[in-house]
Amino acid sequence: MWSGRQGRLRPVGCVVEELRCRRREREAALRKARREQQLISKRLLRDDASEEAEGGCVAMILGETEIQHFLRLAQQGTEEKERERALVSLRRGLQHPETQQTFIWLEGSMRTLVGLLTSNQALLQLEAARCLHELSHSEQSAVAEACLPATSYLLTYLSGHSSDFIELCLYTLGNLIVESEAVRRQLLPQGIVPALAACIQSPHLTVLEALGYALSQLLQVKEAPEMIIPSVLGSTLPEHILRLLQPGPKLNLGVAVEFAWCLHYIICSQVDNTLLISHGGLSTLGLLLLDMAGAVQRTEDTGLELLACPVLRCLSNLLTEAAMEVVGGQNQLEDERVVAALFILLQFFLQKQPSLLPEGLWLLNNLTANSPSFCTSLLSMDLIEPLLQLLPVSNVVSILVLTVLCNVAEKGPAYCQRLWPGPLLSCLIGTLAFPDIEVVGQSLELLQLLFLYQPEAAKDFLQQSGLQVLERHQEEAQLQDRVHALQQTALHQ
Helix, strand or coil: CEECCCCEECCHHHHHHHHHHHHHHHHHHHHHHHHCCCCCCCCCCCCHHHHHHCCCCCCCCCCHHHHHHHHHHHHHCCCHHHHHHHHHHHHHHCCCHHHHHHHHHCCCHHHHHHHHHCCCCHHHHHHHHHHHHHHHCCCCHHHHHHCHHHHHHHHHHHHCCCHHHHHHHHHHHHHHHHHCHHHHHHHHHHCHHHHHHHHCCCCCHHHHHHHHHHHHHHHHCCCHHHHHHHHHHCCCHHHHHHHHCCCCCCCCHHHHHHHHHHHHHHHHHCCCHHHHHHCCHHHHHHHHHHHHHHHHHHCCCCCCHHHHHHHHHHHHHHCCCHHHHCCCHHHCCCHHHHHHHHHHHHHHHHHHCHHHHHHHHHHHHHHHHCCHHHHHHHHHCCCHHHHHCCCCCCHHHHHHHHHHHHHHHCCCHHHHHHHCCCCHHHHHHHHCCCCCHHHHHHHHHHHHHHHHHCHHHHHHHHHCCHHHHHHCCCCCCCCHHHHHHHHHHHHCC
């Protein structure tokens, strides 16, 4: 082809490698951005029934005197019900940030609350834990750090018998973990990872969902790749996480969503993804993808879009591992079934959740990047036209669609020969009119590959006034060289 402004002829292989390198750089930047999109948040677990029983009154802001009064009653009251009511009143007051601040600066208040948490009366323990839970939901790190004396007890109670109490402790720990580095420094040597690993064998779905939340919070913190994820990978957690993601009648959506995000954060750390693959991570996620596609075909209101995002990200990122080159057994995905399932989900997203289209297309990109068989599946199942129908959705979607098509085209003449007939040319001429430079640039790369491997494409392009369309981009600094190279290629075929 003729390259740049020198008009120098370069081998086809060099051109293809240059296009591939440019895409790799862009995809590496995209992967980095996707790894940094975390979902750190806090959750508040409140008992709606008990809130109603308390009359649905607006909780009052408490001052020092009221806090001291309720703590004294809870500690020294003559009747258990009286002591419990005092803690309920304190808990309701702690729903206000002002009360939280007053509480943590009041001398002896946390010590008294921890004493009630460790009492031998279950109802008082539960209400004290609820007070701590309200404090853990604060957005101020000082409040979280004030809860430090309670964390070791919360951790110990994870091995208890009350599923409600364990659930509450897990959500409280999850909130504290994300807010305070001091809390994390204390919990790690105390054995939070082994404690969570023990919890994951609980038969209670509410406990498992709370565990998934707490673990996901721990996996997202800045020091996770160095200090936390190696311990998690060295525990039994990975195999149990994959077990909870296996499709079937026992799959619980809420639990699966939490642990799919956990798996996503582990994979994004890139500490040891080969371990996850060796545990059957690719095959489990692939089967889950097939199951989700079947579910959206059976019913419109599945709620599976919540699960789809982390599952698609996990599969996409695992596929980038060199370990994918290992042949045989559970490390492989079934080509046509996965591609067909993915397109079912893409159509579902288009109708119900367009924001998830880039996630599905990113997976399709990773499937087709280094696999001729996946590219063959796209062509043999006539999926190019449905793919082109996604171009108008958004610039991000357009770029990903064009990137997938580039993956197919760069596989050589046989693929371009099957790719070219149909609506592709008119679609590409349309994308060249897009105002987004990245969309235009990706269109130019696809056309370059087509012209190199399928000379008839260049002739059709010229006949449909393609050169005139290119002229509008000649003054774009970022596109000038590629426009000129494409013009030369088209004219010399």
